Amino acid sequence: MADHTTRTAYTVESLLAVTVDVFNERGYDGTSMEDLSRAAGISKSSIYHHVRGKEELLRLAVGRALDGLFAILAEPEAVAGPAVERLEHVVRRTAEVLLDELPYVTLLLRVRGNTATEQWALERRRDFDHQVAELLRAAVADGALRADVEPRLATRLLFGMINSIVEWYRPGLKAADGVADAVVHLAFDGLRAR
Amino acid sequence: MADHTTRTAYTVESLLAVTVDVFNERGYDGTSMEDLSRAAGISKSSIYHHVRGKEELLRLAVGRALDGLFAILAEPEAVAGPAVERLEHVVRRTAEVLLDELPYVTLLLRVRGNTATEQWALERRRDFDHQVAELLRAAVADGALRADVEPRLATRLLFGMINSIVEWYRPGLKAADGVADAVVHLAFDGLRAR
Secondary structure (H helix, E strand, O other): OHHHHHHHHHHHHHHHHHHHHHHHHHOOOOOOHHHHHHHHOOOHHHHHHHOOOHHHHHHHHHHHHHHHHHHHHOOHHHHOOOHHHHHHHHHHHHHHHHHHOHHHHHHHHHOOOOOHHHHHHHHHHHHHHHHHHHHHHHHHHOOOEOOOOOHHHHHHHHHHHHHOHHHHOOOOOHHHOOHHHHHHHHHHHOOEOO | OHHHHHHHHHHHHHHHHHHHHHHHHHOOOOOOHHHHHHHHOOOHHHHHHHOOOHHHHHHHHHHHHHHHHHHHHHOHHHHOOOHHHHHHHHHHHHHHHHHHOHHHHHHHHHOOOOOHHHHHHHHHHHHHHHHHHHHHHHHHHOOOEOOOOOHHHHHHHHHHHHHOHHHHOOOOOHHHOOHHHHHHHHHHHOOEOO
8 A cells, every 4th residue: 555655656746747847848728638648658547547637737736836935934034033034035045946846936937827726826926926025025114125116016026037047047057056146146235346 | 102101101010019919919829810910900911911921020020129129239328438337227228128118028028939030039139138248247347246146147137137027017007117227226236225
């Protein structure tokens, strides 16, 4: 029994790794169960043994990205201390989770559609952004962050910068060293030498 | 004759305005001449009177965005003066051109494909990014910008922030006031209060 469970878990995991790549390449709407079966090298009925269908695979894949992101907000450094330091931690860790879970976060950022799962993913993403915006607002209220950039606009530009990493980052790319550090430097202190 | 020319020019312009919206909504690949004819409310043969087809419309639309961006590099403030001030001007103006030509720049940023026109657009975009990266490198060499963020990485994050504006900006949105100012503040001085 234990053995069977382990094997099943492994299969769902590896199926998900294939699925997320196919979704990112062809788009969720443009992917059929046939495409997934071909890419995974297993029959459609084997896939249906594990999941109810394409939408459940999407839920599992974007769920993995969302779990990684929300876990940041529960980390001790995100929970206690001055708002500006909590925000700095969250910004750095968000970039790190994006890099660690690149295909899953890429998929999450491309979700646009109208299925219940896509709506749920968009809602959870907005919730994450909202919590970061609140932290930013608190840091402005503390006087630690400049007050002349509207907090919602600042949050949008901040996530714009972080999320754009999925457009060009490839593991092993030389220019990719120290991405999370660069994000934190740029976001908090800007490019200007001091 | 003058009258005819004026009318023709007007028609191409308004056809382009419709086309860019359809391309952004359905994707270039997903758009047929039939779709364009329906959206513009004119026959396909009327469209063919002005352009050879879909690819020429794409070239005109992304060309408009590219012309706007490259014109920045020729502005006096981008040509003379310390590199850091030229870069600051280019960053601000890039954000402004993006806002002014929102649908055209949005289309440019979504170009991915394999037609000659798409390849040309990608090449021109890379050329623009490259020229900005050179400016950034010069400002680092002058000691005006921090040397601990690799210039290519800094350029990518900078454009990531600017280009992300197309994802959420809608004319009239309250949080959109002062977008170009916010970009310049964030990019050069960061969020931290001083």
